[in-house]
Amino acid sequence: MSTTSSAAESTPTIYKGLAGVVVDTTAVSKVVPETNSLTYRGYAVQDLAANCSFEQVAYLLWYGELPTDPQLAQFVQRERAARRLDRSAQAVLARTPDTCHPMDVVRTMISYLGTEDPDEDATGADALMEKAQRMYAILPTIVAADMRRRRGLDPIAPHHGLGYAENFLTMCFGEVPDPVIVRAFEKSMVLYAEHSFNASTFAARVVTSTGSDMYSAVTAAIGALKGSLHGGANEAVMYDMIDIDRPERAADWLNAKLDAKEKVMGFGHRVYKNGDSRVPTMYDALVEVADHLDDHKWLGIYRELEQVMVGRTGIRPNLDFPTGPAYHLMGFDIGAFTPIFVMSRITGWTAHITEQAASNALIRPLSAYSGPQQRPLPA
């Protein structure tokens, strides 16, 4: 005898994974899968990646307009002045085991920064902007220091004379890399910055909707981004490419994966069904880096995988597919790939948190019960 609720009792439509559900409006970005377009505050992401610094894009996402020169100078100055980790934050970082995933370190450090902020619960627009920009300025210092200690190296202090991308790369590698690498890295940061109601942004909005603080919302977003179906895919892509090792092996590897009904990381998307708007720009950046370093092995694997995957399933690469090998060629440890995504997405997350806070409604969907019918306790 069935002890579950009868289907006739509740027959609501279930939107599993909230697929296709429009939850709210947003003025931050617009994704149009039909035309394969993505705009931040009305500007095409391809134009922003080609022409703007990450600092300009961060400003745009937060304030709704691109900065004038004096606005940018002031904004950049504020970021440069807020890059350092204080002693107690350095101590917390040092106490996290270097055996854990780097995303766990980033999540812990953002949570810790909240404990240090005497104004943690302030919800005014100015206070939220201050917190957002504090996290944006300090995240590169955390990610670089964590990567270096895992290599047995001391941290490198932020360099106030350098822009955002150059400073981060210098804190990682001890010198400013070639402009080709800097520019490709910066493009990846622009492309990763924002993507409407993706899972991590939605997590941040859910936390914000309860009246909680920005650090808590970002901590939740980091947890959501870590998963391999979301931001963690950029790391999984590189592990797969290393496993494949040679372009000639890619087709067999992929066919075996698909035969086993396994997901191939870096392919597919909940919203885009005909390719990710950001991939062509990031693919070009990957080619530029590979040409510059004269190292085309990963590009060979990339092309083989894409050709076989699209030919067999019609499923196309998402942004994590080109960023994985691009970050590997730039010299980052694989565990740092998703933390780098955090460094960029902190801008989009906090723009959404601010938007949610300004026009809030508690996010609390319904569920259809599928457990046992009401019954007496055992005698």
Ligand SMILES: CC(=O)SCCNC(=O)CCNC(=O)[C@H](O)C(C)(C)COP(=O)(O)OP(=O)(O)OC[C@H]1O[C@@H](n2cnc3c(N)ncnc32)[C@H](O)[C@@H]1OP(=O)(O)O
């Ligand atoms: C920055 C980002 O977060 S981009 C996304 C990064 N994530 C990844 O790269 C992980 C791999 N991709 C996936 O798992 C999926 O494409 C997702 C989760 C991103 C989106 O998936 P959804 O919209 O939920 O679609 P879903 O997973 O139901 O897939 C629909 C069908 O396509 C197949 N499919 C989708 N993506 C893939 C993939 N990467 N490999 C193999 N098959 C896939 C599914 O198996 C499913 O097939 P079925 O209908 O025969 O069961």
Ligand SMILES: O=C([O-])CC(=O)C(=O)O
């Ligand atoms: O939009 C999504 O679902 C995932 C994604 O591409 C992103 O967050 O950049």
